[in-house]
Amino acid sequence: MWFRRDLRINDHPALCKAAELGEVVPLFILDEKLIKSAGSKRLSYLANSLRALDDSLANKLNVAIGQPDQVLKKYQEHYQADSIHITEEFEPYGAKRDAKIIAAGIKLTKTGTPYAVAPGSVRKPTDGTPYRVYTPFYKGWSTFQIPKPYLKPANLKLAEPIDRNFPDWKAPAGSQVFKAGEIAAHARFEQFSAAALSQYDVARNLAGIDGTSKMSAHLKWGEVHPRTLLLQLNQTKAHEVYRKEIAWREFYADVLFHNPHTDWDYYAGQFSKMKYDEPGEKFKAWCEGKTGFPFVDAAMRQLLIEGWMHNRTRMVVASFLVKDLHIEWQHGAKHFMEHLIDFDMASNSHGWQWTAGCGTDASPYYRVFNPIEQGKKFDENGDYVRKYVPELAHLQGIEIHEPWLVIDGYSNGYPNQIVDHAKERIESLARLEEIKMRKPEMPKK
Numbered sequence: 001m002w003f004r005r006d007l008r009i010n011d012h013p014a015l016c017k018a019a020e021l022g023e024v025v026p027l028f029i030l031d032e033k034l035i036k037s038a039g040s041k042r043l044s045y046l047a048n049s050l051r052a053l054d055d056s057l058a059n060k061l062n063v064a065i066g067q068p069d070q071v072l073k074k075y076q077e078h079y080q081a082d083s084i085h086i087t088e089e090f091e092p093y094g095a096k097r098d099a100k101i102i103a104a105g106i107k108l109t110k111t112g113t114p115y116a117v118a119p120g121s122v123r124k125p126t127d128g129t130p131y132r133v134y135t136p137f138y139k140g141w142s143t144f145q146i147p148k149p150y151l152k153p154a155n156l157k158l159a160e161p162i163d164r165n166f167p168d169w170k171a172p173a174g175s176q177v178f179k180a181g182e183i184a185a186h187a188r189f190e191q192f193s194a195a196a197l198s199q200y201d202v203a204r205n206l207a208g209i210d211g212t213s214k215m216s217a218h219l220k221w222g223e224v225h226p227r228t229l230l231l232q233l234n235q236t237k238a239h240e241v242y243r244k245e246i247a248w249r250e251f252y253a254d255v256l257f258h259n260p261h262t263d264w265d266y267y268a269g270q271f272s273k274m275k276y277d278e279p280g281e282k283f284k285a286w287c288e289g290k291t292g293f294p295f296v297d298a299a300m301r302q303l304l305i306e307g308w309m310h311n312r313t314r315m316v317v318a319s320f321l322v323k324d325l326h327i328e329w330q331h332g333a334k335h336f337m338e339h340l341i342d343f344d345m346a347s348n349s350h351g352w353q354w355t356a357g358c359g360t361d362a363s364p365y366y367r368v369f370n371p372i373e374q375g376k377k378f379d380e381n382g383d384y385v386r387k388y389v390p391e392l393a394h395l396q397g398i399e400i401h402e403p404w405l406v407i408d409g410y411s412n413g414y415p416n417q418i419v420d421h422a423k424e425r426i427e428s429l430a431r432l433e434e435i436k437m438r439k440p441e442m443p444k445k
């Protein structure tokens with residue numbers, strides 16, 4: 001059983017399939033390419049997740065280093081393995097890697113996917129083409145029957161491991177990365193269900209409270225399957241909104257599956273012709289959370305400390321980068337790729353493109369988030385900013401979002417605004433006008 005983005009033992013169809021056939025050799029391969037693209041927070045999360053998986057596999061998990069095809073060949077020979085089991089992968093890198101392995105003559109038995117409904121399955125009933133807009137996708141997606149969670153294999157016989165190269169990646173000093181692993185995922189969802197799920201429809205936008213599930217890293221690493229979560233939801237409004245958020249993850253996976261070039265390229269091609277600025281000092285200030293806009297800075301510092309950011313502020317900082325600093329979305333997406341513990345190619349690239357106005361049913365480009373008003377609305381009493389921006393912690397309530405209006409607003413060294421939002425808004429709309437006259441480009445195939 002080759003584990004990849006499915007680091008759990010419950011509700012795991014591929015593991016069940018492998019266990020049905022006899023003794024199982026659990027294996028994780030440290031793939032250099034993926035490791036290079038991840039920063040220390042995501043790597044430390046992965047290291048902890050592997051330890052947690054190993055605990056639930058009676059310390060029989062193999063952790064091997066090397067090229068996946070070579071490692072798999074070695075394992076096939078050593079264990080005389082009849083079959084290699086995987087959860088099917090759909091993202092461009094994983095799908096290509098698996099196709100190459102199969103082409104090299106190694107048979108992979110695919111059972112299950114990291115999604116409730118596999119990418120590529122939801123199609124328009126009229127002509128069988130994929131959806132480009134979320135709402136009709138959601139309607140189609142909702143008609144799929146979600147099977148009951150798979151029970152953990154009862155008699156899981158595990159072979160003695162030969163490689164135990166557990167990485168000891170550590171998160172940087174001062175960071176606070178969520179607890180990894182399947183047990184932590186279930187504990188967090190239970191806590192969220194008891195405390196916040198029934199108000200999720202309202203609370204999910206409030207950055208200063210613990211109102212969202214924080215399942216994203218658990219879902220990214222497959223420590224929990226979305227099916228397990230969906231089956232716990234009822235028909236109330238709050239639960240329905242939560243179901244729709246899980247479906248956004250599935251929608252973006254579907255869009256990326258049909259448009260693999262949109263991992264780093266534009267979905268709406270005409271936006272690649274827009275005039276952008278090179279990332280320089282302002283980009284550095286954005287990355288470090290020193291733009292002088294409290295809501296933006298709090299979010300960027302949350303990312304650096306936790307490797308996670310609230311959805312509302314992901315949208316605000318993305319809009320700020322593209323429309324206030326006029327920097328292409330890919331630069332921001334790469335910074336997120338380095339720092340997020342929940343980095344997911346589909347949700348990240350399309351979350352960025354949605355905000356930048358160049359994605360699927362994107363927020364129109366001309367709708368520019370006002371970073372100050374967003375802060376006042378979604379962090380009304382300033383708790384979020386106070387938590388991550390100590391230079392402003394002495395300010396009370398909503399005034400924290402406008403330190404320039406307060407006499408001692410800058411007394412603790414908080415930086416001045418690096419741009420004038422009103423001016424940059426006009427500039428971004430002018431740049432939009434320049435490309436608007438051109439004929440819209442349809443997504444490349």
Ligand SMILES: Cc1cc2nc3c(=O)[nH]c(=O)nc-3n(C[C@H](O)[C@H](O)[C@H](O)COP(=O)(O)OP(=O)(O)OC[C@H]3O[C@@H](n4cnc5c(N)ncnc54)[C@H](O)[C@@H]3O)c2cc1C
Binds near residue numbers: 310340344
């Ligand atoms: C610029 C930008 C970049 C993003 N990058 C990522 C990323 O790399 N990885 C990632 O998992 N999510 C990403 N998102 C989506 C979203 O911000 C996170 O999934 C969410 O904040 C995770 O917190 P949560 O688990 O508490 O979410 P909850 O609100 O509890 O939602 C439950 C689950 O639904 C899914 N979900 C919620 N909102 C979205 C969304 N807008 N798009 C796709 N799925 C969603 C996630 O799997 C999430 O865990 C990005 C959004 C933006 C705007």
